[in-house]
Amino acid sequence: MDLIQYTLPNGIRCILKRVRSAVAHCALTVNTGSRDELPSEYGLAHLLEHSFFKGTTHRKSYHINCRLENLGGELNAYTTKEETVIHTTTLKSDAAKAVELIADIVFHSVFPQKEIDREKTIIIDEINSYKDTPSERIFDDFEDMVFAGTSLGHNILGKKGSLMKFTRDDLLRFIGRTYNTDQMVFSMIGNISEKRFTELCNRYLGETASHPRTFERDRTDRYVPMTRTLHRSSHQAHCIIGNQAYSLREEKRIPLSLLTNLLGGPSANSLLNLVVRERNGLSYTIEAGFTPLSDTGISTIYFGTDRDKVDLCIELVNNELEKIKRGEISPRLLNMAKKQFIGQMAIAMENNEGYMLSAARNYLYYNRVETIDSIRRKIREVSLDDLTEVAQTVFGGNLSTLIYK
Template identity: 40%
Template sequence: TYLYELPNGLRIVFTPTAKSGIVYCGFLIGTGSRYESEKDNGMAHFIEHSLFKGTQKRSSGKILTRLESVGGELNAFTMREKTCFYAISLKQYFERAVDLLTDLVFNPLFPENELEKEKKVIIEEIEMYEDNPEETIYDEFTGLLFNNHPLGHNILGKIETVSNFRRDDVVNFWKSFYYPGNMIFSVVGSISFRKLENIINKYLLILKDASPENEFVSVGNYEPFRHTKDKDYQQVQVILGNRAYPLKEKKRIVLSLINNILGGDWMSSRLNVILREKHAFAYNISSGYNAYLDSGSFTIQYGTDIQYLDKSISLVSKELKKLRENKLSSFELNRAKRQMLSQYAMYRENYGLVMQNQARNLMDLGYVLSKHEYFKMVNHIDAMAVLETVNDVMDEKEMSLLIYKNRQKLSSEIKK
């Protein structure tokens, strides 16, 4: 992996591949929903959409067809602290991909008529997510967990905020964050370093840096909560969790392992076995750990029938208590490590994810985590570290709970 920085502040990370005829590249920008004010909620995501609506030399139609006409892909996504624009193409069209990405990220027009149309599109997206109980309860829980701090903002924003966006506000937000010193350009593919350098010098070296002053607001204190709300969903939705470790905390690797054991992407995870396989109380149950610059979140989430609500919460609580009070056996710890290392090995075969994650590493940590370093971190985890981390993050008194109930279904169950 090659790392270097241009005079304008743009950092480049490049990992060559031996066999693939595909090149993955993208800009990672240090902005997301946590950098929005209350009235600007949804702005980072709105700009992500709006950059596809025309530049100084391309219409929106030409942006959409420029790569697709040669079988490539152009896309973007917004997170709480980052936004990513990426392209996938055959290596002979790599220069076309870089040209297109650079144009839409640095030369947007933000045409008024297109912005008004995009507001309607995003409002439809918000309404679509509001019809999804898993998404809705997760977003509300995250907002409560971070106690109205922007880190807990809904990434899509609210209908009332998106409806009131003005072009001047959009342009000002874009100028505040879309500059080379706040970005990483990441490339993975079977191209030579010389070719990459030539293309970077042609399209990226000429970009001008800026130095806007953006305020970073740290998250405040956390107070555990327990709320039950009436919602018009068929299932009861349950989510419980706590704040967790930030990106640079060494114990985050231990929490990732615990997350795998509890409710990761394995049918043999503890919570899946106990709630689904043994008791048939849920179709899907998962846990998740998200790390941010100065905080993090750990959650357990599932849907169940109203008659199983109390029993299912009790079973989850018992599993957490077991982890808090008992060291993992050598067998289970070693199995969990093997699972994590296998996941990492499979991830390394997905060059699109490698392109994104090496950019995140560089932005968050200042370096790209190597396979050797990752394996060393995982193999270094011991049972005592797991026990301490579980008691730190999953302390029963510090866990919060949010439940969505359907009042009508509850009434019918009582009548039975």
């Protein structure tokens, strides 16, 4: 069924996909993330996400946590570089409770300082845990390199020292500046009628006053490739090779997504997995990733290996990249890669929650959600020349490398 679209007078955009299911998923996606923090606010967007659960004008923290969980449902949230998302999963009969709860914590939170201070200790524990996981930490350090000097070039969690200084007033000031109604998308997927959907949106989200955005995000600075080795106390060595890449608004993101999946996607027959793991036994995990953002993107190749095998792994990766840059992909392999990618995407779209979150992000930036048929067509239209071009651009002589040893 087609997507139902509805915009409230205050500018909040609402989308519904009707499916036959006993379960309903809801989310409020806000176009605000760590990128929107001022230098004195690093870590504030993530602290705010945690603090939404600490009390409203209607509920204590305990009642927020129990509201849906007592019904078998779930309430959760996450923060990225560019978005904050609060999402729920409930039985369809409890969908109204979910919408009301999301609206309550986003628009009526009171942020008790005592609760904020307690939550800071939780985030510090999260920071410590993250520091003990080099396979995750290296991605943040790599982004700091690639986006050095910009609002994208700092960790979402923030630093312990600055985190401890934040107050309730800081949270309220950040909300007042960045939580703009024209930068919000409320999404739902479930067996809900259009009439019921619009009633819920008007009742719980429509009461919020219009508050359009008045600032623009800073542009990314000129990229300077670099190579860096950091010494970490870990058993393995870890390595990331990558570059800035295409944004959400560039059509070349499609062939780069296809190339990324061919190189190091989740399938065991990805090119890098075959050459580095299967043929040479050098790495348990090797993968490629591409994250398009609103005005830029980042493309990465990551692997973990023994300390004395890093150079050999890099050589093997570069050999595969050189073949692709020379156009040495057979028509048969390209056709297989397209079928594989289309199949993976179709299967992923069967996950209703994942589809809802992805659709909301698309609607946030494009004001539309592409159909699976449109996506299939664009993937099928990718040519060998397209793959060669993006490989030469993204994996040319301007790569950065970060190694943990």
